[in-house]
Amino acid sequence: MDNIFVARQPIYNRELEVVAYELLYRGDQPGHAGVVDGDQATSQVLVNTFTEIGLERLVGDVPAFVNLTRPYLTGEYELPFPPGQVALEVLEDIRPDPPLVEGIRQLSDQGYLIVLDDFDYRPEFDPVLDCADLVKLEVQQASETELARTVAQMRRFNVQLLAEKIETDWQFRICRDLGFDFFQGYYFSRPNLVSGKRHANSKIGLMPLLAKLNDEDADFAELETLIAQDQVLVYRLLRCANSAAVAPRRPIESLRNALLMLGTRTVRTWILLISLSAVDDKPPELCRIALARARMCELLAREFRTASPTACFTAGLLSLLDSLLNQPMEEVVSSLPLTDEIKEALLHRAGPLGRVLQCVCDYEQGHWHALDSTPAESSLAKAYLQALTWADDIMDVITPTRSPHSLAGT
Template sequence: MDILALSEAELRQHVALLREYPVKLLAEKVETKAEFELCMALGFDYFQGYFFCRPEIISDKPIPDSKLKLLELLSKLQDPDIEFKTIESIIRQDPGLSLKLLRLLNSAAIGFPRQINSLREGLVILGLKAIKTWTTIIVMSEMSPGPAELIQVTLVRAKMAEKIAPEFDCHSEAGFLLGLFSTIDTMLSKPMNEVINSIPLSNESKLALISRGGIKGQLLNCIIDYCEGRWSQSSEDGPSLEKLSNAYIEANEWATMTLNTI
């Protein structure tokens, strides 16, 4: 249902009528927190709208301690000089993180051919870069507030950017991280530049995330335009709509599988 096309009374009436049938209800064009909370209260099953990926900036409220710790962990994970033993120590200090990572390492999302029985074994087999990436995903999922839709959007953007990054002469790994951090302002309700400047990313990535500048900014714009339905814009200077569609479908399947695991 397009909730912007209905008054609150009409929306309630429609929901009451449709609940008599074995259908799932999707709220479309959810643009504010109040609209989301109303749809949640009415029992909608699925949600779409800009609310899930646009930050509600709270300038005078500090980042909660729990999220600040996660942000500090993210910063350490993105340090290009981090060593094997350091990342192992960081993960081991958080039993919940260790358990989630081990579960993810043995999931279909990674698809390793045999069981991984320990964190060290996973580090040795997959390597430092891969472990950093998967740990970052888990930390982002814990940082994400409220509905699962935001982390779903985040993972879809990351996987899509990974797949089409070569079309923009970018490394796939850089594209993935770009998509992953593209919603961190929403997660923390803070301006992007305030959050990103505290994380040791490359200058090109910071430029892309803060102002959509540079070639990485073009990549990010392409992904976001496609995901938000601006298809003609997304394919102007980038991949064909067919390539973007295939990447989007694969990214959604992967994101759902990953979320079900963690």
């Protein structure tokens, strides 16, 4: 099978650690991105995940959330995986009649994690809630009063709560204060919807380093002086230089040797990632997304031949800075010595760089309708998977191995 399409969206716990990924359907016919048949969409996700791509490659050591249609829940279609690393999402439009309730109860008894998606409480769902482990509540249009009322209703049942479609810093903080256990939404990966407030002192001093890293005229002596002020950063850079991901020819023991061996672009990339991963009030997953986005931009630029791969990599890497720094992108861009082409891509998704970056963001966020006319659409899935693997390898060096708080039932 040449064209396989599965995307993923991270799910976070209260400490902003990634504890799961939701797997998203993408049709396998170019020009036909919409979900026409739910059973077929579910089957395609399962086939692509378990037989073509591999679950571990997509989600690592955390659970995968998969939407299931009625035939899978009632036992008409057999699930191709045992209980363990997959959570079963019950879609919001499924009617809770006796066959469905019995099917869900049997799956729960077998050890499957049961998740109610886009849940809107009605009394007839009580039997399903008795079997469920986790409830996903859409918070995008809800007021704080409405959310508090819904949370109080759910507390009558033995379920954990996930706030989905979080798009602002305010929504995230309200949901956390109301006691939600898990969080999901574009707030964590869509920079244009993030509040511009500043919160963490850990970001102080980061902008001068970022500016120097993106200054084409900066030499190694300047970089070495600036980097040497942070011994933790020096240690982590040396660790990166010695990692298998960089494939060194010999052990690197000094900062100067690391800078000379790695080269300007690699040094800038690694230090930028290390610095951003140390921001203490944002999830490290943002760095993973930024790195995968940068790599996918680079790969597509090479294939489409419409923009500089190097510039596309930089644009992708910097495209989440406003989320990480809690500053409007206009402020971030104005403080960095970037080319006009990269600035236009970051601010307006304009120009050849901007079009590549927008294409990558659309694929990453599941905006399939926007990709129907994209050249070489079949290349997107291949580039996406290569970028995920590359980003995971890099992040395994930059950050400690993920040790997420377990979800109930896993």
